Amino acid sequence: MIAKCSVLLLSGLALVLSLGGVGVGAAEPLQVVTTMAQIADAARNIAGDRAKVTALMGEGVDPHTYRQTRSDIALLNRADLVLWNGLYLEAQLEPFLLELAERRPVVAVAEGLPEQRLLSSEDYPGKFDPHVWMDVDLWMAVVAAVRDALIEVDPAGEAIYRDNADRYLAALAELRDYVSGVLATVPEDQRVVISAHDAFNYFGEAHGYEVVGIQGLSTESEAGLAHIESMVQMLVERGIQAVFVETSVADRNVRALIEGAAAQGHEVVIGGELYSDAMGDPGSYEGTYIGMLDHNATTIARALGGEAPAGGLHQRLAGNP
Secondary structure, three states: OHHHHHHHHHHHHHHHHHOOOOOOOOOOOEEEEEOOHHHHHHHHHHHHHHEEEEEOOOOOOOOOOOOOOHHHHHHHHHOOEEEEOOOOOOOOOHHHHHHHOOOOOEEEOOOOOOHHHOOEOOOOOOOEOOOHHHOHHHHHHHHHHHHHHHHHHOHHHHHHHHHHHHHHHHHHHHHHHHHHHHHOOOOHHHOEEEEOOOOOHHHHHHHOOEEEEOOOOOOOOOOOHHHHHHHHHHHHHHOOOEEEEEOOOOOHHHHHHHHHHHHOOOOOEEEEEEOOOOOOOOOOHHHOHHHHHHHHHHHHHHHOOOOOOOOOOOOOOOOOO
């Protein structure tokens, strides 16, 4: 399934190139449009001044439900390169992007990942969990796919793209080591992340944490009363002290858990706000992929009894997680 879709998108890219449709000139920056800000961040780090990168989805935007606007359509149709996650993350956008791939260079950067490294989706049989950016190692492979897509449409910039990508990948390796280190300080019986929806499964798989989402992989899934009640019982019986809210998902279900536990005499606090499908404000440290993961790991470690510096990896986190 992944291979077939990737071949379609890459063949569309090759078709446009063979027709001379990209029109990248030495004096004009490449026009790159991405769906998610995480992908845009990678493209900016790799392309530098050779590209103007625009993300359709800003802070607090839910990619599962996002639909293209008229201005998005115009922007996408003018792009020299379109980059999206794939794996059914951009479910509402996918039909348009697949159609656009017949005319423009469009690449689903996560769909080239080996299937054996992907987690299955209970919500969508036959599909995979799309939240691969929660595992830095997996995201490093996605970054390489972004680099290769840029080289494909702008081969004259290959040396620049490769040098920039190497520096960025080195920074991601530093992030990976920090995340692993601070999360390992949390007591084993407290390594449970409970949040609004199932965005953190790759995080859990990478670091040995149990992850429980009130909703499913998609924020369109509904959490039934029985499911919430069973999660309340889990909080009480296991003595779990903290749950987390997400910046791009309403917190009503998380607060229902807290209230349910309180009714049984067990206090649960909000351990912090995590970035799941969207990053922080543009221009902020948390508005970068590195800042996003730094914030998440630092917040989780400190909330669950581990040790992490309040300012995170680079002492740049806003406030005290």
